[in-house]
Amino acid sequence: MPASAGSELRIVGFLCNWCSYGGADTAGVGRFTQPTDLRIIRVPCSGRIDPLFVVKALMGGADGVLVSGCHPRDCHYSQGNFYARRRLEVLKRFLPTLGIDPKRFEYTWVSASEGQRWQSVVTKFTEQIHALGPAPNQCRSAQAPQEAERSAG
């Protein structure tokens, strides 16, 4: 979905340096069409991703968060993504209790050579977020929405 096709949403992507960032690069070099909603943050390893990064992004107004790392058993640091897998799965199951749609957060595995797979992951995720629409503002209190709107506007 090109940017000109409609309004963009804010999607944050945490990509590991060794696989998924390379995969996204491969997709770029291969000139695959990609949606432009994703803002990529490059991290040394998916094991570096504190679940709080995701929570902070969602609380701070991101409409969706995508985490991508090396396939399990292919980690550059041999075990980073195993820790990540546990933490991120727990987080994904935790989100519904907060009233945040768990579909706004996904984690996946893309290797550096999988440009094609990266294209399909990012397209699918962007479509999923567009189907959900913009996220509700988590910083605005439930009681005084008008007031917060006034100060924001």
Next chain:
Amino acid sequence: MSVIDELKSAIKAKLSELDLVIGWGPGFDPLHATPLFMRCEKDVDKLLWGPLNVHNPATYLPGLKGKKVGVVVKGCDSRSVIELLQEKLVKREELVIFGAPCAGVIDMGKVRRALGDLDKVNAVSIEGDNVVVTAGGKQHTLPLAEVAADKCGRCRYHNALISDVFVGEHLPPSVEQDDYADVEAFESQSLEERNAYWKREMQRCIRCYACRNACPLCVCRDHCIAQSRDPHWIGQGDNVGDKWMFQMIHAQHLAGRCTECGECQRACPVGIPLLALKRKLNKEIKELFDYEAGVDPNACPPLQSFKVEEEHINERGW
């Protein structure tokens, strides 16, 4: 000999080898017990044992590392001690654990609702399964089952799970399995309702950090990332987002470690049901890793370890 006398004599027998023993003593009124730090035999005589011992004395242990400390524990407190041992935040050889069976502790909120207010309490006595409170000249007989904390109704560990000295008779568990019915009931609501619920609850937060300070497993204390400026995790604003974010930090840092002692919720001066967040995490961790925090001193918390082949996680990802 009653449990309290046995406890006192056991503590007195060990006192000479210890720097101090932590238990519960009389507070500012008969209803509120307060943590008691016993250093001499005279202090030990002030020791209390019973449903008023609501605090978790394990909270003090990480801060006393290097000292030889005795600690009196209820079942839930002993789980916190085990979790601290698992994470090597305290040393077993520095601890002497005095355990006794606990039939439940009172929830001050429930007592307040039964009494109207807590300002005029003159006397409290425990008679069988009842707590008899004399307040403002009137006597109230409150069944312990009704004023006990919610955690006690689903407690499976009334007896200390780890102890050097155990006094009294072992009690049977209240329930066979914790079915997390409260979490499921909350989740029967729509996402919007849940979101509005937490915004409403978190709006009341005054960021006193009592929940954090009462938590036995919140061990960073002055280095808590909630107060760090670099990285600046949460701002100084009073909007609901900053308050909520703090609770997310607390909950996520306790994932797989929380023993559900409920101190966060008890310490909260504005009554935010914080334990619900931690119970949700514990429910998922039980399902994913079949793990319960603070039961086995030799186990490793699930988020500090991994399996190459996870049984309950979808390998292909999303």
